[in-house]
Amino acid sequence: MPAHTFHTSGPLTGTIRVPGDKSISHRALMFASLAVGESTIDGLLEGEDVLATASAMRQLGAGIERGDSGTWRVHGVGAGSLLEPRQALNMGNSGTSTRLLMGLLASQGFSATFTGDASLSGRPMNRVIEPLSQMGANFEASSGGTLPLTLRGALPATPITYRLPVASAQVKSAVLLAGLNTPGITSVIEPIATRDHTERMLAGFGAHIEIGKQDGERLISIHGEADLTPQCVVVPGDPSSAAFFIVAALIVPGSDIIIENVGMNTTRAGIVHALRQMGGSIDELNPRDVGGESVADLQVRHSALTGADIDPALAPSMIDEFPALFVAASLAQGTTRTSGLEELRVKESDRLSVMAEALTLAGARVEEHDDGLTIHGTGGDPLTGTPESTSVETNLDHRIAMSMAVAGLASRSGVRVDDTAPIATSFPTFMDLLAGATQ
Incomplete structure (x- = not known):
């Protein structure tokens, strides 16, 4: 089980392409x-x-x-x-x-x-x-x-x-x-x-x-x-995979990255709408139609995020992206509230409780409810968990592992993910792409 510690990084720059949807x-x-x-x-x-x-x-x-x-x-x-x-x-x-x-x-x-x-x-x-x-x-x-x-x-x-x-x-x-x-x-x-x-x-x-x-x-x-x-x-690029790099670029100062060929089907693009609501700079370049699916290249720049009440009606169009959104909320100014997310309790793990525990270990202020999380952001300051305390259990969940890897990029002492192997279920090139984008 390969553990890995993700540390504060330089800006995310350049052009990347995430795997197919x-x-x-x-x-x-x-x-x-x-x-x-x-x-x-x-x-x-x-x-x-x-x-x-x-x-x-x-x-x-x-x-x-x-x-x-x-x-x-x-x-x-x-x-x-x-x-x-x-x-x-x-x-x-x-x-x-x-x-x-x-x-x-x-x-x-x-x-x-x-x-x-x-x-x-x-x-x-x-x-x-x-x-x-x-x-x-x-x-x-x-x-x-x-x-x-x-x-x-x-x-x-x-x-x-x-x-x-x-x-x-x-x-x-x-x-x-x-x-x-x-x-x-x-x-x-x-x-x-x-x-x-x-x-x-x-x-x-x-x-x-x-x-x-x-x-x-x-x-x-x-x-x-x-x-x-x-x-x-x-097959267009997977918006669920792109979400981790979108959030990473938004929260790491100086970032300016282009993510090519991202599927922008309206029933899947809720994460982009939610992050824009929080003040995220996400521009769609070269929007086009490929085989009946909407596709665009996304330019994402570091942004001062603001907490928001996320409309539960967005949940079906971003259900797999909420762990990444929780990380963005942890670095925002003010409070983010989510609800209507009972479905997250029966994913690869109970993503509400696992993310609440993981982000708390990393130094975020999180309240867990039956159907969502309330997160009080740092206002852009790095997360302040200690190296000894911030060892995250992924519970064999690829999206928990990648979300907390992104959190580590904006933490004072880094975030240790107990097992990166599950990432291969959906995004086998994640570690290499992340290393390349943050050089």
Whole structure:
């Protein structure tokens, strides 16, 4: 378990490019595997989570190869022609892979077992099991609806209209993917809009998707027994990964950095809006559309941040970026309040309690509530934890590790992160990029 101490740094300068978007990378591999013929994927995130998806799709019959140039080629087999896996599908740390594949296999006529690492095996799957059971799939899960879990798909499955009880792109996607191989029309009602990569990309692969309103809420419908056609997918940079460098540049004096090719999908860009609300200088250069996704280069300069009340309605569009936002709030002038973040308690770790403890160790003033944190900032002064006290436990959570690495850049004595290995699940080049940007 490689521990590392992150120290006060010089300004972040130059131009960097973060890896491909994790959410889009997962979906590109899955949907290409369901299209009959060869698709190509450029910019795929080659982190452990996405590689777990690639491994699972190979076990289900797809041909997936990485070319020497970094282009991935996927030979798909069709939405109704997946093969029963001969052994358990090991999802590693990836909740997205697990929940989306549960949906995909819920309408296939065979059984599959899902396993994962210690962190994933503690995460609840009942929110996906419930609607997929309504469609006819059967589940044998561990206590509390966790992995290991065995699913027996229904063939044919039953189309449903499902209203999401919580804002979750993963649950929405699981139901829509189950609907791909289900006769009739399967629909999801979203009271609060969540990231829409699934709808955009399924439509791009030729699925019949309809998006409308029902009683003022978003209604997404998919026509089943779909025939997907191969595509050439270009994956934009991951805004969740860019968030760590955005915050780092905002809080380290003298910083002026450009982050190229960042996905700016409105259902994902909440972190940029929140940091601008706090006074952050974040300019969008060369905005453009790539494969149906909004993309821009971001110029970020050191800024005097001011505490703010973050609108809970922003949460679905930045749910994975809150640990980074908490770090920015710790260095702001005044108080930042967040609420509506119960979802953070069932991520790779309980991100509210883990970040509250980690930032307190680093010298921040943090109050933890059931659904958020209140953070009293330093006004731009460095965090003042001592080297002896500021040893952060990441709880196998990649975003905790990267957030506290950024906090270390603006601390008087540095921040020691107990284990940087989990960072490889989503951002394998993080350490090298950070070292290069702060030279």
